[in-house]
Amino acid sequence: MTARQSAAPDSAPGNAMVSSLVPARMDRLPWARFHWMVVVGLGVSWILDGIEIQLISASGYKESLGMSSAEVGLAGTIYLMGQVVGALVFGRLTDRWGRKRLFITTLAIYLIASGIAGFAWTPWFLYLWRFVAGMGIGGEYAAINSAIDELIPARYRGRVDIAINGTYWGGAMIGAVGSVFLLDHSLVPEDLGWRIAFFIGPLLGLAIIHLRRFIPESPRWMVTHGMEAEAERIVDGIEASVRDQGKTLPPVDPRRAMSIIPEDSVSYAQLVDVFFRQYPSRTFLGVTMMVTQSFLYNAIFFTYALVLQNFYHLDPSQTALYFFPFAAGNLIGPLLLGPLFDTVGRRRMIFGTYLLAGTVLLASAILFRQGVLTADTHTVFWCVSFFFASAGASSAYLTVSEIFPLEVRAQAISYFFAIAQVVGSTGPLLFGWLVGEGTERDPLFWGYVLGSVVMMFGGVVALIYGVDAEGKGLEEIAEPLTKADRDRGVGEEAAETI
Missing domain, CATH: 1.20.1250.20 (MFS general substrate transporter like domains)
Incomplete structure (x- = not known):
């Protein structure tokens, strides 16, 4: 489906008006394997956050790092502060640079920072990398919610978004189970168990970051940023994969086309x-x-x-x-x-x-x-x-x-x-x-x-x-x-x- 372009009298210099059916084509898709890939690849963010919160609250590092109860509480506060900063910084970049670039970047930041925190030998080192890990998860909230809403068909969007957000508690349960065994000093040495626990999230994230490479940029975002032709190719590919599964796609009413004047930010x-x-x-x-x-x-x-x-x-x-x-x-x-x-x-x-x-x-x-x-x-x-x-x-x-x-x-x-x-x-x-x-x-x-x-x-x-x-x-x-x-x-x- 070819984009139709024409000069727009109120557009920015160099910008052209684009008429696109991309949103309508995305919303008329039946549920397919592509959508499961989106759910699994992007939905893991809330599981990771649940794991992180539970590990912090378990405070297995308290004795190893010689921390007081107040300092343990501060570690949790610093992680939440990192989430706020990450959401604000990466939220703006997500709207400017695209969903995919940011949901890859923010997950990578979390993976690296959480892993490094497991090597902490003093409270300040733990605080620093817990803040950075929090930034990664905070950025995930903005990038992932945006991408999910724009990739999932309208009639499924509510249930998918709500279910994915609720999986935070699945992550919290994973973190709690891990803490039960890893923080049992009769099973794992005190200075080792909490460090291993900090790698639960990154190990899960490593598998997911590979899957995310196959999730495309939001075609809706691309249309509004002057990449209509590439957006069309992505939707063509999704539709082809749906047809390969033996599903029939109804035609899209040309009257549902939307005229867009792309802008950068x-x-x-x-x-x-x-x-x-x-x-x-x-x-x-x-x-x-x-x-x-x-x-x-x-x-x-x-x-x-x-x-x-x-x-x-x-x-x-x-x-x-x-x-x-x-x-x-x-x-x-x-x-x-x-x-x-x-x-x-x-x-x-x-x-x-x-x-x-x-x-x-x-x-x-x-x-x-x-x-x-x-x-x-x-x-x-x-x-x-x-x-x-x-x-x-x-x-x-x-x-x-x-x-x-x-x-x-x-x-x-x-x-x-x-x-x-x-x-x-x-x-x-x-x-x-x-x-x-x-x-x-x-x-x-x-x-x-x-x-x-x-x-x-x-x-x-x-x-x-x-x-x-x-x-x-x-x-x-x-x-x-x-x-x-x-x-x-x-x-x-x-x-x-x-």
Whole structure:
């Protein structure tokens, strides 16, 4: 299918208007082996992040490096800081240089930095390379979410994105299992076990980085950056592989062609215009969804062990066992509920998952205050609450990655992710203070009430301001900034008429 080009009177010097069917052709594809390659090759990022967080929290390096509890906590904070910086830096580069270049680069940065951290002999060396590893994973969030959304057909996008984000908890379980054996000093020497643990992620990543070489650049991104002919060749190749599997492709209506005036990058002034003038309610929606889920997750996840120890008098070894059902609930939720985001719809499912998560947590808070829960029953309530919360949290990433124009997609993800991480970091501090020594239940009860209300508020905002994106192409949800006939003065209003 040949691109049609003509001079555009409002285009930049040297740029030509391109008429392309690439987005329509990508969205009409049936599910095929190509899509499985994308899911496996790109989806591993969240597994790696889960592994990293669990290894840090296990703190097997504490004695070897002579670190205090405060210094161990600082290692976790520095890793999260690296994620924020990486998301901001690599998010902009992803929109400018392309999805593939960055999802290869950021994974390589993580592999190298995490491996080097395993050779640490002093805290400052560990801090440095944990920060760099965090940058790699933070950059992955922006590059991978962008690529997945642009490569997966519209009717599958919701379930795929939500399921992949939920696999973070699969990684956390892998990290926890690895820690059980590698940090058992009767099996592995103390100074060796934690170092081996730091290589779990890089070894998995080495296999994946080879697979990623076969995943193409996003054809949608290429069209907006003046590489229409190459984008067409990539889509031709994907379609040929689908036909080789015995599947029939319906013809594409030529009227679905989109005229684009390619541009290299978007200025910061244009970014401000997109977020605050063209799409203000979507910006409010994205910030609210990301912040509310981050606050609840960080508050509960980083303090649940303290609750079990201080209120239910479990020792640390017993507490570690309770992590697995908690993580299982978080993993199963997105896998089972994800398809409903494509059928029942984004707005209703986001509202439902946020509301149910907050409601179950509120019920557990009331029972906790009355002293009728045990460690087992409290964990059951957490599992049920986060069965829904995990799907809702994953849908937050899906939302911010699909409701803004292609040219700013990765940056939108990075900005909202950074804001969520900063605000969410206050959760563990607040809830750690509320837990205290476990002598009074009222402070933590009110903390749980706050977490419940925050989550429910996020659901209500999604119900009011949410975007019915299910089954729609990304260009229908938010027109590219480079679209030739785009009304530069209209953002949300135009999208709502589609």
